[in-house]
Amino acid sequence: MKKSSLAGAVSRRKFLKGAGCLTVAFSMTDTWAAVGEVVANDRLPDSLRRHPRVSAWLEVLADGRVRVFTGKTELGQGIRTAIAQVAAEELDLPMERVELVLADTGRTPDERYTAGSASIESSAMSVRYAAAAARQLLLERAAQKLGRPVAQLQLENGVVSTAGGKKLTLADILDGKQIEDEVRLPITLKPKHTYRLVRKEVPRSDIGRMVRGEQVHIHDLRLPGMVHARVIRPGSYQARLKKLDEAALRQAVPGILKTVVDGNFIGVIAADEYAAIKGQTYLYQHAEWSVPDTLPAGKSLAYHIKELPAKTERVAEKGIIPSGSGAVIKASYFKPYLMHGSIGPSCAIALFEGGNLQIWTHSQGVFPLRDALQKWLKLSAEQVHVTAVPGSGCYGHNGADDVAADAALLAMAYPGKPVRLQWSREEEHAWEPYGSAMLMELEAGLDNAGKISHWKLDLWSDTHSNRPGGDPSKLLPAWHRKEPLTLKTSGFSGGTARNSEPYYTIPNLQIDTHSIAGPLRVSALRSLGAYGNVFAIESFMDELAEKAEKDPMAFRLMHLSDQRAITVLTKLQELLAAQKVSSGEGIGISFARYKNTSAYCAVAAKVAVNAKEGSVQMQQLWAVVDAGEVINLDGLKNQIEGGMIQSASWTLKEEVQFDARHVTSRDWVSYPIVRFSDVPAVAVTVVDRPTEPPLGAGEAAQGPTAAAIVNAVYRACGKRVRHLPVRPDKVAG
Structure with missing residues (x-):
């Protein structure tokens, strides 16, 4: 190229x-x-x-x-x-x-x-x-x-x-x-x-x-005369640089072309990637930082986020919620911080030449990124040209915009050469914006016919989008320069409330969101608030069905009026009709319509639980999806399959851990994910409606899959997991 x-x-x-x-x-x-x-x-x-x-x-x-x-x-x-x-x-x-x-x-x-x-x-x-x-x-x-x-x-x-x-x-x-x-x-x-x-x-x-190893991703891109760079991050969100010896670095690591120090932002540029990595390692070992304790380590995160100052907003209201001590069912559900965990760490290439800045990036928004960079770097929009190159795995706002900003800053300090900057695995895990932790408290009543008489949800969550959107304060390196920018959170409550209103016919309903500023950096993760909300709603639907002495499928169907929703559930019921379960096995179901306006998705999960060890083995996942007119049948199935497996990983294994200073989940051991050996058989049935508009389906399966797995675990061992992930200690015994 x-x-x-x-x-x-x-x-x-x-x-x-x-x-x-x-x-x-x-x-x-x-x-x-x-x-x-x-x-x-x-x-x-x-x-x-x-x-x-x-x-x-x-x-x-x-x-x-x-x-x-x-x-x-x-x-x-x-x-x-x-x-x-x-x-x-x-x-x-x-x-x-x-x-x-x-x-x-x-x-x-x-x-x-x-x-x-x-x-x-x-x-x-x-x-x-x-x-x-x-x-x-x-x-x-x-x-x-x-x-x-x-x-x-x-x-x-x-x-x-x-x-x-x-x-x-x-x-x-x-x-x-x-x-x-x-x-x-x-x-x-x-x-x-x-x-x-x-x-x-x-x-x-x-x-x-990809299979042939050809140039596909930004990580593969090589430009003539390209140099390599790495950034040295502070020891915590609030750390400050005390001492750095640039001369010692040049003596210790041959091949360093330039060191850039701007406040708490430190970058090294080298002729080859190995020298850049060696320079980064040396500075991590020898730079001195003040690192304060600012994170709520050792506390219950669910309790902590509920105690934080919150902005309350009523996002849905219908009928009258009864007061007093009437017969009600209550339950609390929790979702921890989750990583994007992109398989390929964030990477970008930047070239500053003739007063113009060219960026190659896997950002999900090249125009908003351009707008943020030109404001931050005091350039005109015409001086910044951003080209998208696919990255290796991400649905949501990971480190792609940040690494592009890193590369841009270093390219302007070293003009005339393409500067390639790739994060390490540790950087990716420790500094990306996570999906917010969420606490959902639910309350409902049942009438004499076993139908839901009222429904109440209180939801605590941080924002679900801090994308740059033209605002440079949302770029990580902008926080660390000599003249730092303070993050201006968007407070995107729409992402928090996504799918918080159940898609069922309920006469009396009230939903309140409580928006908080949590301890970790957060932004958009695939499905935003829908994953946590649907997990809570569909787990609660199973609990209500049991209280009403109803079959979980029949209970859902008796609360639905949308024929397309009824169709996906009845087709799922047909797929499960011949399934048998042995001792220690269970099948759970779940349903949601993404955003309550997009694709319909019904999911079933079959699991086996070893109660002695507390292990959960996924045996099979089924999904029935109605995404309107199908454009590419294989592509639609792939989206649902991938969404189910990703959600299963979130549900069973994933949780961002931190100490008093910073995130400690910095590799695939401290942040485990589902491996190939864990992946069950997956079957996706598509209801094609060629006369209907096509509907977005890429985020339809995440929430239903989580609830289906948890409901299946309950049927297998009698343990109801309301706080994710489903760790062995929660199902053992």
Whole structure:
């Protein structure tokens, strides 16, 4: 890969002009509708309304291929394949003739973050509509050139042809120009019964590249003249540098090119990676810090977060919650701090050259990162160019933005050379923003028919998003410079309350969130508050079913009115009908609709518990999911499978530990995760609804899986685990 410069490459418009492209505008008519095709009259996706021009989403290349642009990035969810599928489908192109450009501040539309299971709902649908509009315009232009009505033209494999044999390629139609029309409703979409690619299991091309060890991730990227860097972190969140001997470092470690000291921020730049690591190790051993005790070590975390000052907000209210001493059921549930625990530690490359800063990063939001960096480093937005490169594992806000900021600061101190900076495993574990600990206190009543008469939830949690969002105070190195920035927490209570309202029909309901500032650094982790909330709700539903002397499945169904929710549960019931359990085994179920607006997911877990040892063995996981229209069946199944296994790991093993100074979970021994040998058989059944809009599914399985496992453990050994993780001491005996 050639060294990149920002000159002349800071906007899509400059990019197109630099390629010699002119613009042409066509008027859109309802041509396809006239021949009885399907017409979309619904609301345009948010991303498309912000960037309405066709050229923001695609361009026709000189060889007839189509280049598609998306502001979303590939996190392992397969968005590269799914977006290419919808574009190729609407334009009647084979997949290999569609090129995808992801998340680049100089080329793609600004779609903020790849988050919230919204890539299909927003970005893929924007591309679908833009491609459908482009097809219509291309056919109209071809009709003018060929002297034939649109209805007599056929578009296939990038060629428009007539029955008489006349042909035009897409490039011929546009004469080197691009489509600058805005996409407006109504839009004529391709009829679903003619689909060749959508709803099919189109393989992801990047999987083979990973298996072959080719360059896929940011960790693999190598640029000409590249140097390597490492950062020396303080001993705790509040530590201060007392003494550092730079001269001694240069004598002890050959190959050090530069040491950067800015307040409590320390970085070393070296000619090769090994020298940078040796320099980092030396400074960790010889730098002197003041390290105060500031963390609540030795205390019950659930008790501690409840005692912290809190901002209370009522997020849902319906009917009247009875007061007094009536017959009620109460239970308290707890979720600890959880790591992203990315398999590949955070990594970035930065180049400062000619006054411009180029960043290669696996951030989930290249535009918000650019905005934060340009404010922090006192550059203009035009001087900062951020390009997304996939990272090795993350759903949520891990250290990707922080390491990009580290690299940017060091690149500006050592201009003209690409500076590569990769965190160590210890740094990743100790300094990433964690998923917040959560305490959920639930109360409910049952009427004479065994139905829920009232429901009350009090929820304590820190924020579930401290993404940069243009705010440099959320970047880790910004806290450590000589002129430090103080973190301005977003207080994103929407993430805290996500899925806090049960998706069941309950006449009287009250939900209060109590937002606190906890002791550890936190931000977005996959599903945000939904994991903890659904774990609590669906565990409580099982407890209520037992009090009501109802079957857990029947109890849920009697409280549901949404037929799609009923369908996923009844299909799950059918899958479990033939299952047998032996002594020490149990099957648990759970259900949720992610955000109460997105994908429906019902999960069952079968476990075996050794009560003597307290061990829990997962035997099988089942899921039934309804995500509306399916784009890539294999990709959807992969998302649910991966979500179930990740959730099982959170539920059974994971918990961030800390002492009075800092996090002590700094490797895979002190922070264990599910291993390949622990993974059970996983079966996913998809309810395809081609006439319904596609729904985000990447975060649908986390909460239901946790509750299904805990409910299964209860059935296997009679122990109800309300405080995660499910450690041996909680089920033994």
